[in-house]
Amino acid sequence: MEIKINLFITLLLYAFVISQSFFYILALSKVTKSMQAMTYIEARQLLDKNLQGSLSIVYYLALAASITLTSFCVINPSGVLFISSIISLVSLIIDVTLSLKGNVPLNKIINTWTVSNYPANWKEYRAKWFMVYQLRQAVNIIGFVSLLAGLVFGFY
Numbered sequence: 001m002e003i004k005i006n007l008f009i010t011l012l013l014y015a016f017v018i019s020q021s022f023f024y025i026l027a028l029s030k031v032t033k034s035m036q037a038m039t040y041i042e043a044r045q046l047l048d049k050n051l052q053g054s055l056s057i058v059y060y061l062a063l064a065a066s067i068t069l070t071s072f073c074v075i076n077p078s079g080v081l082f083i084s085s086i087i088s089l090v091s092l093i094i095d096v097t098l099s100l101k102g103n104v105p106l107n108k109i110i111n112t113w114t115v116s117n118y119p120a121n122w123k124e125y126r127a128k129w130f131m132v133y134q135l136r137q138a139v140n141i142i143g144f145v146s147l148l149a150g151l152v153f154g155f156y
Helices: 002-033 037-073 081-109 122-154
Strands: none
Touching: 002 037, 002 081, 002 122, 037 081, 037 122, 081 122
C-alpha cells in the first residue's frame, strides 16, 4: 500500500512539473517567441519572479517522492515499476541539472535587463533559453510517461 500511495504522490507532483512543459508546448512557446523585446523582458521577469519559490518547492517535493518511490520499489529490481521509477528519477535529476546550469543563469541575466536597456542580441538569449528548456521538456515528459507506464503495467 505504501508504494501505491507514494506512486500517487509522485505522479501528482510530477504532474505539476510537467504542466509547465505542456503549457509551453500548447501556447506559451509560440507566444513568447513572437514577443518584441520589451514585452518579452517584462513577461520573462514576471514569470521568473512568480515561479521561483513555488516551483522550487514542487521540484524538491517531487525529487523526495521519486527517491522514496524508487527505494520502496527496489524490493523488485526487475519489476516494471522499479525500472520506471528509476527512469523518472533520473529524468527529474537531469531536468533540475539542465535548469540550474542553463535556464537559471539565463534568467539571472535577463532579470538584469530593463525595457529601455537590453542587449542588441536579446533574441540569442531567448533562443538559448528555449533550447535548454526544450531539452528539459523532452526529459520530463519521458520521466512522466515512464511513471504512467509503471502505474499501468507495474501492478497486476
